[in-house]
Amino acid sequence: MTTEGLDMEDTNRDAGDEATSNSPGAITKIRNYRRWGSLHLIKDRIVVGLFVTVLAMDQISKLVVKSNLALYESWPEQGFFRITHGTNTGTAFGLLPNQTTFLIFASIVAIGFIIYLYGSQDKPHFPIRVAIGLQLGGAFGNLIDRLWAGAVVDFIDVGPWPIFNLADSSIVVGITILIVVFTFSRDGEKQAHIEEPSPDIVGLQDTRPNSKHE
16 A cells, blocks of 8 residues: 555544544543542542531531520520520421421432532532532531431521521532532533634635735
């Protein structure tokens, strides 16, 4: 085979490889390969560190409140911000009272979804990892209370707001972070799509004759 024939064969092979790598199936395989997977969560120091910190602080704070305040007792007795020993059979901020069995099941489903969300991301960014760590710590903190006592211990009493705890706060902060991150990421993708020139326009610009040579 001549040198020219070998060159043509290499060119065709390169073109075929490029077409294969750009096919939808190949792109999907690459994206799936790059995803960390749910099992990688236990190796993520940020997620695990926040999870352990939130869970420990939540359980210790509840134990301190139960050990020093009687049920419905407040410290101080008056004021806008107080520590009040209360219990809650519902969700965060007193919603859905006396639904312990349903909320245990809902908590397990929510934890599974959070883990799935982590595994579905292409190497989650720092804010997403922080949000997931906060939510897992808060979800497990309240789940332990429901499994152990059938109700969640609340103690943060701020003005007219329903009494809540550190687990509730962690869950709300984590959800807020995810909403902000995904909202801005979608806006960025839309802006990039608008600013990206159409291939047809680029092709017309390249084939348009140069006015200097007319």
